[in-house]
Amino acid sequence: MSKIARRKFIQLSAATAAGCLMQTSREAMAADMPKLAEDDPMASAMRYTHDASTVDVASRTNPAAEQHCSNCALIQGEDGEEWRPCQIFPGKVVNANGWCSVWAPKA
Numbered sequence: 001m002s003k004i005a006r007r008k009f010i011q012l013s014a015a016t017a018a019g020c021l022m023q024t025s026r027e028a029m030a031a032d033m034p035k036l037a038e039d040d041p042m043a044s045a046m047r048y049t050h051d052a053s054t055v056d057v058a059s060r061t062n063p064a065a066e067q068h069c070s071n072c073a074l075i076q077g078e079d080g081e082e083w084r085p086c087q088i089f090p091g092k093v094v095n096a097n098g099w100c101s102v103w104a105p106k107a
């Protein structure tokens, strides 16, 4: 292996290892975050609920038919996780089946 190839191999290995560590740390952070309570003052102000099916469709300002946290543009984390971070409620996780009045469609 030439010096250049070895250097490139080491750089790629380091970048891959760093990426794995960041992913693991992101997953651990979401798992450690408290769940957003429906009676949290900020959650109440945004009409957050853990179950989007309980929301009166006529009361929503956005007309899109399918609205729940997992298809909202502001959700973070990984698809398939039950509780995920949300940009609107930093430091807490929301239910993937939840909803709030800030819901916005993914682009």
Ligand code: SF4
Pocket (backbone or CB within 6 Å): 048, 068, 069, 070, 072, 073, 074, 075, 086, 087, 088, 089, 094, 098, 099, 100, 101, 102, 103, 104
């Ligand atoms: Fe759910 Fe989107 Fe509201 Fe966050 S902003 S709680 S992901 S509907």
